[in-house]
Amino acid sequence: xxxxxxVVDDHExxxxxxxxxxxxxxxxxxxxxxxxxxxxxxxxxTRKPGAVVMDLSIPYSVxxxxxxxxxxxxxxxxxxxxxxxxxxxxxxxxxxxVRLKPMIDTHEGGFTIADKSLxxxxxxxxxxxxxxxxxxxxxEMRTGLEVKPEWLEVLVLAFQEGLQDKAIAERMNVSxxxxxxxxxxxxxxxxxxxxxxxxxxxxxxxxxRDEGLID
Amino acid sequence: MILRFCAAxxxxxxxxxxxxxxxxxxxxxxxxxxxxxxxxxIRDGLLQELFAMRRNLELAxxxxxxxxxxxxxxxxxxxxxxxxxxxELSPAYIRDSLPLALQYILQTWGDRHPDIQQSVQxxxxxxxxxxxxxxxxxxxxxxLLNLLSPYLQPEAVLRIALVPSNxxxxxxxxxxxxxxxxxMSILDAEELVYLRQAFEMLxxxxxxxxxxxxxxxxxxxxxxxEVANDEVANNKGRSQ
Numbered sequence: 537x538x539x540x541x542x543v544v545d546d547h548e549x550x551x552x553x554x555x556x557x558x559x560x561x562x563x564x565x566x567x568x569x570x571x572x573x574x575x576x577x578x579x580x581x582t583r584k585p586g587a588v589v590m591d592l593s594i595p596y597s598v599x600x601x602x603x604x605x606x607x608x609x610x611x612x613x614x615x616x617x618x619x620x621x622x623x624x625x626x627x628x629x630x631x632x633x634v635r636l637k638p639m640i641d642t643h644e645g646g647f648t649i650a651d652k653s654l655x656x657x658x659x660x661x662x663x664x665x666x667x668x669x670x671x672x673x674x675x676e677m678r679t680g681l682e683v684k685p686e687w688l689e690v691l692v693l694a695f696q697e698g699l700q701d702k703a704i705a706e707r708m709n710v711s712x713x714x715x716x717x718x719x720x721x722x723x724x725x726x727x728x729x730x731x732x733x734x735x736x737x738x739x740x741x742x743x744x745r746d747e748g749l750i751d
Numbered sequence: 752m753i754l755r756f757c758a759a760x761x762x763x764x765x766x767x768x769x770x771x772x773x774x775x776x777x778x779x780x781x782x783x784x785x786x787x788x789x790x791x792x793i794r795d796g797l798l799q800e801l802f803a804m805r806r807n808l809e810l811a812x813x814x815x816x817x818x819x820x821x822x823x824x825x826x827x828x829x830x831x832x833x834x835x836x837x838x839e840l841s842p843a844y845i846r847d848s849l850p851l852a853l854q855y856i857l858q859t860w861g862d863r864h865p866d867i868q869q870s871v872q873x874x875x876x877x878x879x880x881x882x883x884x885x886x887x888x889x890x891x892x893x894x895l896l897n898l899l900s901p902y903l904q905p906e907a908v909l910r911i912a913l914v915p916s917n918x919x920x921x922x923x924x925x926x927x928x929x930x931x932x933x934x935m936s937i938l939d940a941e942e943l944v945y946l947r948q949a950f951e952m953l954x955x956x957x958x959x960x961x962x963x964x965x966x967x968x969x970x971x972x973x974x975x976x977e978v979a980n981d982e983v984a985n986n987k988g989r990s991q
Contacts, residue, residue, distance in 0.1 A: 547799050553806030560810070593795050602795065628794045628802070628834075634847045637876075652802040653830050655823070656809040676843075676858070679850045679873040 540566045540583045544590035544610075545626075546602050554589060554626065561660050572597050573610040578623070587646075587666055590616065592627040604629045608636065615639050622646035622666040626659060634677050638722060641684070644717055648672040669716070671724040678725070681747055687722035690715060690748060695741045695750050733750045765881060776953055780883055782967050783841075790841035793833055798883075801830050817985055832972035849877050850913055852889045853922075857911060860896045872912040884973055887953045888922060895924060895969065902934045920975045927966040934967055 541558060545551040548571075568583055570576040574597045580588060598636050600606075602681030607627070614621055615636070620715065622645045625633060633640070637742050640647050646666035650659045650673070665672055686708070693699045693707055701719075705712045723736065726743040730736055744750050767971075805826045838859075844851035850873040861869055905929035914921050926934055937943055938960075947958045956973030 547803065547954060549803035550799055550806070553803050553810065556810050628798045631843050632850075634844065634851055638786055652798060654828070654832060655827070656806060676855065677851065677873075679854055679875055682875045 538564065538566050540568055542568050542570060542576060542583060542585045542588045542590075544570045544573075544588065544594060544681060546571045546591070546594045550591070556662065557656055558589065560661065561663070570745065571595075572600070573606050574610065575612065576610060580618065584614060585621075587622040587624060587663065589624045589626055589663065590608060592625060592629045593631060596695045601606040604632050608632060611636060612639065615643050618645070620645040622669065624648050624650060624663050624666045626650045626652060626662075628652045630674065631677070633673070637677065639672070640671070640673065643671075644713075646670050646720075646749060649674060652669075663732065668730075670729070671720045673724055675727060681749075683722060683725050683749060687718050690718045691722060691744050691750050694737070695744065752774075764768045772952055776883060776887075779887060783886055787795055787841040787846075790837040793837040793840070797833055798830065798837075801826065801833065805830070814971060842893065844891060845886055849885045849888065849920075850874055852885075853892060853911065853913060856889065856893050856896065858935050859891075860900075864900065864903070866907075868904055868906065868908045870908065870910045872914075874913060874915065877915075878975065884954045884956075887950070888971065888973065891954075891971070892922065892924075894946055898940065898946065899926065899934070899937060904928050904930060904933065904936045907934070915975060917975055918976075919972050922967065922971045924970075925968040931965065931967070935962060937969075938962070 539562075541562070543551060543555050543558065545554060555569060558565070559567055561647045565586070568579050568585070570579050572595050576588070576590065576594075579585070590607065590610070592611075593602045593604045594607050594610070595602045596606050597624075603659045606620075607625075609631075611623070611625070611633075613652065614623060616639075624646075625648070626713055627649075628651070630651050633649060646669040648662040648666040648670065649672060650662040654662075662672060669718075689708060690704055693704045699707065701712050707717070722744075723740055726747065727739060728736060728739045728743050731739070741750075756971055770820065808823065808826070816955065842852055843855040854873055857869060857871060888990065901911075903926065907926060910923070910925040910927070912921075912923045914923075946958075948955065950958055950971060954971075954973045956971055959970040959972070961968045962968075
């Protein structure tokens with residue numbers, strides 16, 4: 537079945553540019569557009585997309601004024617109703633997402649943030665990360681290292697006891713999928729992301745030791 | 752009879768003071784909103800158009816006709832300049848998170864003063880509160896840093912801490928440096944007096960100042976609401 541992306545932006549020229557860029561990078565994916573939050577909700581409900589790429593400052597419906605709060609509310613709805621949906625926020629208002637940090641922390645799908653100041657190549661990287669189920673939030677959205685107890689437990693079980701994900705899942709009495717989500721959350725908190733030629737788990741271990749999270 | 756008269760006068764003075772404070776808060780908020788609207792015009796208008804231009808330019812690039820990196824860099828530089836203007840008009844996170852707003856101001860101030868060491872203690876979460884007082888705290892904080900700058904020597908240490916407790920929040924700003932005489936001359940600055948009066952008037956908070964041999968400290972205390980304080984405590988417990 538052909539995968540679909542829903543692209544949401546109320547600026548025609550911006551929407552066109554984003555769709556063209558995504559189509560070039562993902563030629564087999566069907567692109568669907570929406571210019572209002574309502575249209576986006578309908579498209580996601582009917583298309584069950586592989587990813588949503590959205591701006592924050594959008595109107596709720598045709599004729600309404602574009603507002604960041606509308607985009608924030610749309611995100612809240614999407615995260616609540618589709619817990620495994622991969623989402624990329626491409627916006628000039630990314631800082632407003634700090635209000636959703638607790639929800640982003642528990643979202644099970646990929647979630648990445650691409651400021652509109654980023655070059656095309658970096659935006660596509662963020663889309664790729666979201667499709668892999670990874671989380672990316674800018675460092676400036678945190679006042680320090682914020683690691684939840686369950687993420688820390690994953691680090692300890694993996695790097696002090698040498699357990700693999702399946703064994704970690706059994707020990708923590710959660711699914712393997714949940715363990716993988718914990719990995720993406722703690723990697724985001726530590727600022728560890730895919731880097732060509734580097735092993736991400738080893739990078740995570742190095743950062744965790746640097747921060748004193750594991751002995 | 753005299754007591755009743757005094758009580759009536761005090762009550763009148765108190766109401767008048769409250770009304771004056773509300774008037775100045777309203778005035779301050781109007782100016783802040785106007786600047787914020789200007790910032791939004793840049794983000795929602797100019798930056799969007801610039802983004803579309805750059806994206807189309809990047810897409811027009813192919814292997815036969817590579818786009819000059821110089822052109823893209825110029826566009827990126829222009830984008831950053833506009834972002835900077837937008838941030839000057841309305842500081843980042845000012846409507847979203849007090850700790851992050853303070854952190855952002857410290858980072859940009861620190862970029863201009865890389866020789867000053869910073870020690871920062873900010874909570875990882877804060878109340879989701881549309882609090883006008885918090886915005887006043889942010890602007891006053893930025894103003895204090897700008898007032899301090901000319902008096903600080905390289906390798907001075909700036910310590911910042913934001914702590915909520917009971918029904919109030921306390922922001923502490925402490926400066927340590929070898930030549931304390933130099934930094935103590937700020938205490939004679941008229942602008943510091945104005946800032947103190949403006950802060951206390953607009954926030955209904957208190958401004959404490961203490962001087963010791965090795966440091967100067969300012970502590971600002973203001974009321975926060977109960978619901979907001981519980982949210983911070985709950986979030987603190989969850990993330991621990």
